[in-house]
Every structure is written in structure tokens, then in C-alpha cells.
Amino acid sequence: MVSFTPTDDQQLLVETINRYALNDLRKHAHDADESGATPANVIQAGWQMGLVPSAIPEELGGLGELSAVTGVLAAEALAFGDLSATLEIMTPALVAYPVALYGTAEQRESLLPLFLEEKAPRVSAALLEPGVFFDPHNLQATISEDGLLNGVKAYVPLAEGASHLLVYASSAHNEQIEAYIVPGDAPGVVIEKRELLMGIKALPTYRVRFNDVRVDAAARLGGAVGIDYQRLLDRMNVALAALAVGVARASFEYARDYAKQRVQFGKPIAQNQAIAFMLAEMAIDIDSARLMTWEAAVKLDAGQDATRESYLARQFADQMVLKACDHGVQILGGYGFIREYPAERWLRNGRGFPSFTGLAMV
Amino acid sequence: MTINFEIPEFIQQQTQMIKWVAESTMRTVARDLDEREHERPTAFVETMWPIVRDQQASALAKLHGTTTEPTEKRERPSTRVLGLMLLIEMLSWGDAGIYLCLPNPSLAGAAIESVGTTEQKMRLLQRFAEGDKPVWGGMAITEPGAGSDNSSMSTTAVFNEETNEWVLNGEKIFITNGKLALEESNGLVIVWATVNKAAGRAGIKSFVVEAGTPGVSIGKVEIKHGIRASDTVSIVFNDARIPADNILGSAEVQASKESKGFQGAMATFDASRPLVAASALGIGRASIEFVKEKLAEHGVTIPYNLPYHKLTAIQRDVLEMEAQWQAVYLLTLRAVVMIDQKQPNSLEASMCKAKAGKAITFITQKAVELLGPMGYTREWLVEKWMRDGKINGIYEGTDQINTLIVARRILGYSRHELA
Numbered sequence: 001m002v003s004f005t006p007t008d009d010q011q012l013l014v015e016t017i018n019r020y021a022l023n024d025l026r027k028h029a030h031d032a033d034e035s036g037a038t039p040a041n042v043i044q045a046g047w048q049m050g051l052v053p054s055a056i057p058e059e060l061g062g063l064g065e066l067s068a069v070t071g072v073l074a075a076e077a078l079a080f081g082d083l084s085a086t087l088e089i090m091t092p093a094l095v096a097y098p099v100a101l102y103g104t105a106e107q108r109e110s111l112l113p114l115f116l117e118e119k120a121p122r123v124s125a126a127l128l129e130p131g132v133f134f135d136p137h138n139l140q141a142t143i144s145e146d147g148l149l150n151g152v153k154a155y156v157p158l159a160e161g162a163s164h165l166l167v168y169a170s171s172a173h174n175e176q177i178e179a180y181i182v183p184g185d186a187p188g189v190v191i192e193k194r195e196l197l198m199g200i201k202a203l204p205t206y207r208v209r210f211n212d213v214r215v216d217a218a219a220r221l222g223g224a225v226g227i228d229y230q231r232l233l234d235r236m237n238v239a240l241a242a243l244a245v246g247v248a249r250a251s252f253e254y255a256r257d258y259a260k261q262r263v264q265f266g267k268p269i270a271q272n273q274a275i276a277f278m279l280a281e282m283a284i285d286i287d288s289a290r291l292m293t294w295e296a297a298v299k300l301d302a303g304q305d306a307t308r309e310s311y312l313a314r315q316f317a318d319q320m321v322l323k324a325c326d327h328g329v330q331i332l333g334g335y336g337f338i339r340e341y342p343a344e345r346w347l348r349n350g351r352g353f354p355s356f357t358g359l360a361m362v
Numbered sequence: 363m364t365i366n367f368e369i370p371e372f373i374q375q376q377t378q379m380i381k382w383v384a385e386s387t388m389r390t391v392a393r394d395l396d397e398r399e400h401e402r403p404t405a406f407v408e409t410m411w412p413i414v415r416d417q418q419a420s421a422l423a424k425l426h427g428t429t430t431e432p433t434e435k436r437e438r439p440s441t442r443v444l445g446l447m448l449l450i451e452m453l454s455w456g457d458a459g460i461y462l463c464l465p466n467p468s469l470a471g472a473a474i475e476s477v478g479t480t481e482q483k484m485r486l487l488q489r490f491a492e493g494d495k496p497v498w499g500g501m502a503i504t505e506p507g508a509g510s511d512n513s514s515m516s517t518t519a520v521f522n523e524e525t526n527e528w529v530l531n532g533e534k535i536f537i538t539n540g541k542l543a544l545e546e547s548n549g550l551v552i553v554w555a556t557v558n559k560a561a562g563r564a565g566i567k568s569f570v571v572e573a574g575t576p577g578v579s580i581g582k583v584e585i586k587h588g589i590r591a592s593d594t595v596s597i598v599f600n601d602a603r604i605p606a607d608n609i610l611g612s613a614e615v616q617a618s619k620e621s622k623g624f625q626g627a628m629a630t631f632d633a634s635r636p637l638v639a640a641s642a643l644g645i646g647r648a649s650i651e652f653v654k655e656k657l658a659e660h661g662v663t664i665p666y667n668l669p670y671h672k673l674t675a676i677q678r679d680v681l682e683m684e685a686q687w688q689a690v691y692l693l694t695l696r697a698v699v700m701i702d703q704k705q706p707n708s709l710e711a712s713m714c715k716a717k718a719g720k721a722i723t724f725i726t727q728k729a730v731e732l733l734g735p736m737g738y739t740r741e742w743l744v745e746k747w748m749r750d751g752k753i754n755g756i757y758e759g760t761d762q763i764n765t766l767i768v769a770r771r772i773l774g775y776s777r778h779e780l781a
């Protein structure tokens with residue numbers, strides 16, 4: 001039966017997040033962007049909403065509710081508040097979800113309880129690599145036959161001080177992508193200085209070098225079976241598409257309200273089709289992207305192949321968010337260019353989506 | 363409730379049956395009927411008439427059982443419009459022009475069902491529920507001087523108390539199925555006319571004009587860019603006389619500026635726009651499937667997991683076509699499900715229609731381009747799909763008009779505030 005209504009629990013969660021996104025995330029977003037950090041108590045409040053803990057399996061003390069649909073609803077609502085903070089709040093999921101989905105019994109038992117703590121564990125995942133031609137299916141980082149990890153990773157969020165890093169690398173042994181759980185302080189792991197990015201400036205990301213880091217078989221996620229890497233990429237694509245919808249909606253709603261109250265030539269600028277049509281297009285494409293994201297997430301939760309849907313949703317959302325944020329700046333005119341107003345921040349953040357592979361997961 | 367996109371099993375089965383109709387009675391003659399404009403798709407009409415007629419008959423039988431206006435609340439949410447959307451999508455996959463020749467009450471039915479009295483429904487719709495000969499319905503709003511701005515229409519209706527008749531004068535143009543309804547079958551057309559030009563919108567009323575009405579004639583038969591199998595004509599009213607009870611809704615000119623009658627007309631757009639989008643989806647899917655099939659013959663397949671720099675220009679184009687199609691599909695699905703759930707859907711209907719018009723144009727024009735010199739030949743159907751697709755951004759409100767409606771809705775503006 002076709003339905004566009006989330007469950008009661010999901011609606012409740014979204015309402016809670018909406019309040020938090022406006023009252024906390026949005027309020028601090030500007031200063032966080034300028035200073036390079038979201039206040040710890042704001043992040044902590046986001047963590048306490050329990051999104052990641054509830055996804056931990058029941059037998060380990062969680063609620064066993066790892067749902068992509070819930071994930072995309074939450075992701076959009078959070079990103080509407082602020083993208084940097086959202087990525088920070090969701091960083092633990094980059095480790096928790098793959099371990100919950102593919103970890104061996106020992107890996108699950110040793111790692112997942114970390115995510116039930118009062119405070120978020122400091123963990124991260126390293127997928128992206130520096131360079132123009134990044135291809136998630138052709139990683140330059142390698143694991144040799146005798147278990148040596150080598151390579152450079154980029155955009156690793158919260159890497160400094162992380163207790164564990166989930167590192168994706170090409171295996172010399174089977175030519176597949178594998179994931180390894182590496183202690184943050186393992187010999188050969190070098191966390192370089194914080195990266196300088198165009199946007200998501202409140203999220204600390206790092207380039208991380210792995211120089212002959214020794215990893216044993218027990219560190220291989222999923223043991224002998226390994227991971228379903230494409231499925232994880234699907235989950236990342238869906239998550240990023242949902243975040244893009246949130247950012248685009250922030251830009252849209254702000255521009256819409258602004259256009260109704262900004263008067264030029266004796267009437268609100270929104271009463272000109274040139275402005276009104278930009279807003280209408282934004283609204284239509286935001287809804288389109290959201291529906292595509294939902295469709296892909298439903299397939300993931302149903303255990304169906306979702307690669308095509310996830311990929312198309314991400315591709316559509318990547319373009320949509322840029323356009324929505326660009327229109328957002330345009331509609332504000334000169335004010336759109338001034339950092340005191342949020343539109344230009346959304347444009348900087350929105351532009352990054354094609355490059356954010358590995359930064360989010362549902 | 364939970365978010366779900368699964369089409370009920372019985373609708374999926376119905377769609378598969380329709381696919382057979384599309385393959386055997388539409389694809390087979392699609393090119394011929396395009397080349398020989400104004401010929402009728404006989405096999406399709408003969409196949410579909412008994413099906414449509416019997417459905418209409420059972421709908422009317424239900425109506426007989428009720429004494430008052432139907433207000434019954436069903437337990438299970440209806441899936442009627444959802445089924446219709448997928449039916450139209452599949453028929454348009456077969457051929458959009460031929461689909462429009464489906465013998466049924468069409469938009470006239472929607473209008474009679476939403477505003478007509480029980481008596482009118484029984485009397486006027488019975489012809490679609492009986493007999494061996496197919497019957498068509500149509501909707502006539504557009505005039506030479508009144509297109510997007512249909513409230514400025516100038517066809518007049520004057521009540522003659524002596525004969526107890528409405529007398530219509532004027533001309534309607536671009537009317538789909540006009541000739542089929544009024545000359546080639548015992549059908550009917552809903553005609554919009556003003557009873558009081560000075561009253562503006564409040565003066566606009568709708569009238570049921572039946573085949574054989576004196577003073578009604580078919581004028582120009584249009585020769586078109588696409589959907590050539592579809593019947594598009596002008597209808598001339600020269601002191602045309604309509605029985606008094608063939609007016610839909612009240613004859614009163616309301617004091618308030620916004621007439622219920624005119625709003626009623628606009629409300630049928632909320633139901634019909636998603637179905638135009640559904641037709642666009644069918645053409646779009648046909649084009650995408652065909653392009654992928656031809657590309658595959660040349661070793662080009664479409665990957666769903668490569669980074670941008672690893673995609674060829676052709677793959678990027680096809681992926682964009684698919685993404686745009688998916689967007690329209692989901693927007694349309696939402697708009698029809700809202701109708702089935704009896705929720706107001708003006709915004710969503712215009713959203714899917716506006717997106718459909720632009721997306722189908724992009725998809726089909728790309729399809730011709732991607733297939734090179736062969737895409738442009740009349741040996742294949744892609745060039746025809748491009749011509750057929752274009753209409754979806756023009757009728758039932760152009761892309762601009764639907765975008766305007768979306769804009770008004772999201773901004774909370776009236777048509778005076780945002781013109």
C-alpha cells in the first residue's frame with residue numbers, strides 16, 4: 001500500500017529534532033562556522049536524542065532499530081539546522097552501523113557497547129582519499145597480503161584523538177574493498193593537521209596517513225566473510241541525499257520568507273515571477289529529492305537491492321542542493337553575499353555534497 | 363502508517379494486462395497513425411470499449427443503490443486513482459496519442475461526477491455504460507482569446523425562459539475528442555461559458571452539450587506536431603440550445619467574487635493534472651527503455667555505482683534522464699494517493715505536472731540526440747515520442763501556469779498578489 005506518512009514514533013522523533021535543529025543547531029551555526037567548532041554541549045544534546053544508540057542491537061542493550069527510513073527523516077531534520085553539527089553528531093554512526101551490520105560476534109560485543117554511553121565515543125571512519133579522481137571502488141589505500149595498511153585518507157571527521165578508525169582499503173589479496181578497525185594510536189597512524197575546507201567549517205576533518213600500519217585478521221570487519229561494501233555505499237548515498245534535502249530546505253524557507261518581506265519597486269520581490277518561479281522550482285525539486293531518498297531508504301529497510309535508487313537519489317540531490325542554495329543567495333541579493341546571513345554558508349556547504357562520500361551513513 | 367511505495371498486487375496485475383493491450387493494439391500501429399493523421403485506432407478502441415463500458419456500468423449500478431449524494435466512508439482507502447495513474451502510464455507507454463482516444467467520459471466524467479446531481483449522473487453517464495458502439499466525452503474550456511487565462515472566456519450562455527433552454531454562442535478550440543464525442547458517437551462535451559460577462563469568474567458556468575444538439579458544429583480539425591492520433595478540433599456554437607437541466611451546479615451568479623462553479627472547474631484540474639503527468643511518464647519510460655536497449659546493443663550499459671569522472675557523457679545523460687523520470691514518478695504517485703485519500707492536493711498536482719512537462723521534454727529530446735542520426739529517423743519511434751511528449755507541458759495548464767500555481771501556494775499569495 002502506497003503511503004507517505006511516517007510511523008508515529010518517527011513523527012515524534014522528527015518533531016523533537018525539528019525543535020532542536022531550530023533552537024540549538026541553527027542558533028549556533030553562524031558562530032560555529034566562523035570559529036570552527038560547534039559547542040560541545042550542543043553536540044552532546046544531539047547525541048542524547050539517541051539516534052545511534054537506538055540502532056544498536058537489542059542483545060547488546062540498544063533498541064535494535066537500525067532503520068534507513070528513520071535515518072533519512074532524522075538526517076533531513078538535523079541538516080535543516082546545521083550541516084556541520086549534524087555530521088559531527090552522526091560521525092559515530094560511521095563505525096556503529098557497519099559494525100552492527102557486518103561485524104563478527106566479537107567485534108560487535110567489543111565495540112557496540114561504546115555507543116550506549118552517555119557521551120558519544122570518539123571514533124571515526126576513513127574512506128575518502130585526496131586527489132581529483134576519487135573512486136570509492138578503486139581505493140588507493142591498500143592492505144598487503146601480510147596485513148600492512150598503507151595510504152592517505154582525507155575528510156576524516158574527528159580523527160584527532162579517535163580511539164578507533166574504521167579504514168576502507170583495497171585488498172591485495174582479493175582485490176576487494178575491505179574495512180579494518182584500527183586503533184587511533186596504532187604505530188604508523190599519522191593524523192595530519194586539520195583540513196581547510198570551503199564549507200562544513202565547524203566540523204574538524206583531517207587527512208590521515210597510514211604508514212605500514214599492522215592490522216591482524218581479527219581487525220577485519222566481518223572476519224572471513226567481510227562486508228557488503230556496495231550496500232554500505234548505498235547507505236552513504238541515501239544519507240547524503242537526505243542531508244542535502246535538509247540543507248536545501250533551509251535555504252528555500254529562508255529565501256521564501258525573505259522574498260515575501262523584502263520590498264523593491266513598491267512590492268515584495270516574491271511578487272515577481274522571476275523570484276517566485278525560482279522558489280517554486282526549489283520546492284518541487286526538494287520534494288522530488290526527498291521522495292527519492294525515502295524510496296531508496298524503504299528498499300534498504302526491506303532488504304531489497306537499492307543501489308540504483310540510492311545512486312539516483314544522491315545524484316539528483318547533489319545537483320538539487322547546489323541549485324537551491326545558489327537561488328537562496330541570489331534571492332537575497334547583496335545580503336546573500338554577506339556572512340552575517342546564512343544563505344552563503346548554505347551555498348558553501350551545499351557545494352560540497354558530491355565530495356562528501358563517506359561522511360554520513362544511515 | 364509507515365512510508366511505503368509498494369503498488370498493490372492487483373494493480374500490478376492489471377498493469378501487466380494493459381501492457382499486452384499496449385503492445386498488441388498500440389505499438390503495432392503507432393507509426394502508421396502518426397503518418398496518417400486523423401485515422402482512428404480501431405483495434406485499440408474495440409479492445410478497450412467493452413472494458414471501459416462495463417466498469418462504467420458497475421459504477422452507475424452502485425449509484426442506483428444510493429438515494430442521496432454518496433458520502434459513504436469506506437474502510438480501506440481507495441486505490442482508484444492510483445490504478446488509473448498506472449493504467450494511463452502504461453497506455454501512454456504504448457502510444458500517448460492513441461491513449462487519448464480511449465472511449466470513455468474522460469474529463470467530462472470527472473466534472474459530472476464531482477459537480478453533477480445524482481439525476482444528472484444517471485442520465486448523462488448512462489451512454490458510457492451500454493451498447494456496442496464506443497462513446498467519448500470531452501471538456502471545452504479554451505478559446506482563441508482565452509487560453510491560460512481561461513477566466514476571460516467569451517462564449518456566452520443565455521437562458522431562454524420560453525423554451526426552458528440555455529442558448530450558447532461562441533467558439534471553443536483545441537478540444538480533445540471533440541469530434542469523436544459530438545460527431546462520431548453519441549457522446550458529450552462539457553462546455554464552459556459565461557452567463558454574465560460583467561461578473562467575471564462568478565459568471566462562468568459549465569454546460570453539458572450532447573451529440574446532436576442543434577447549433578453545434580465541428581469547425582477546424584487541427585493538424586499537429588505530435589499525439590497525431592488524438593482528435594483535436596474546434597467547436598462552434600451558433601445559437602446552440604441546451605436543456606435547462608444540462609447546467610452543472612447552480613445557475614446563480616454568486617455575489618462573492620470567487621464563484622464555487624469556477625472553483626469546481628479548477629478542482630477537476632487537481633484530479634486531471636497528475637494523470638497528464640502519468641501520460642508523460644509512459645512516454646518517458648518508453649524513451650528511456652528504448653535508448654538503453656539500443657545503447658546496450660552497442661556495448662554501452664548504465665552503471666549505478668561509478669563516480670562522476672568515470673562516467674561517459676552518454677551515461678551521464680541517461681542517468682539524468684532516469685533520475686528526472688523517478689522524480690516525476692514519485693511526485694505523481696504522491697498527488698494521486700492524496701486524491702484517493704481525499705486530501706486536498708492542488709499544490710502537489712501542480713508540482714508533478716510542472717515537473718512532468720519539463721522532464722518529459724528533456725528526456726525525449728535527449729533520447730533523439732543520444733541515438734544520433736537514427737534517433738532522428740521516422741524508422742524508430744523516439745522522434746515521435748519527442749513530438750508526443752511536448753504536449754504535456756502545454757495542456758492542462760502550461761509548465762509556467764503550473765509553476766505559477768506552485769509559487770502562489772508556497773508563498774500564500776492570491777492570483778492578484780502574484781500574477
Ligand SMILES: Cc1cc2nc3c(=O)[nH]c(=O)nc-3n(C[C@H](O)[C@H](O)[C@H](O)COP(=O)(O)OP(=O)(O)OC[C@H]3O[C@@H](n4cnc5c(N)ncnc54)[C@H](O)[C@@H]3O)c2cc1C
Pocket residue numbers: 273500501502503504508509510511535536537538539586594753756757758759760761762763766781
Ligand atoms: C493538442 C491539444 C489538446 C488540447 N485539448 C484541450 C481540451 O481538451 N480542452 C481545452 O479546453 N483545451 C485544450 N487544449 C488547450 C490548452 O489547454 C491550451 O493551449 C493551454 O492552456 C495554453 O493556452 P494557449 O494555447 O492560449 O497559450 P497562452 O495562454 O497564450 O500561453 C502562451 C505562453 O504564455 C505563457 N503564459 C501565459 N500566461 C502566463 C502567466 N500568467 N505567467 C507566465 N507565463 C504565462 C504560457 O505558459 C505559454 O508559454 C489543448 C491544446 C492542445 C495543443
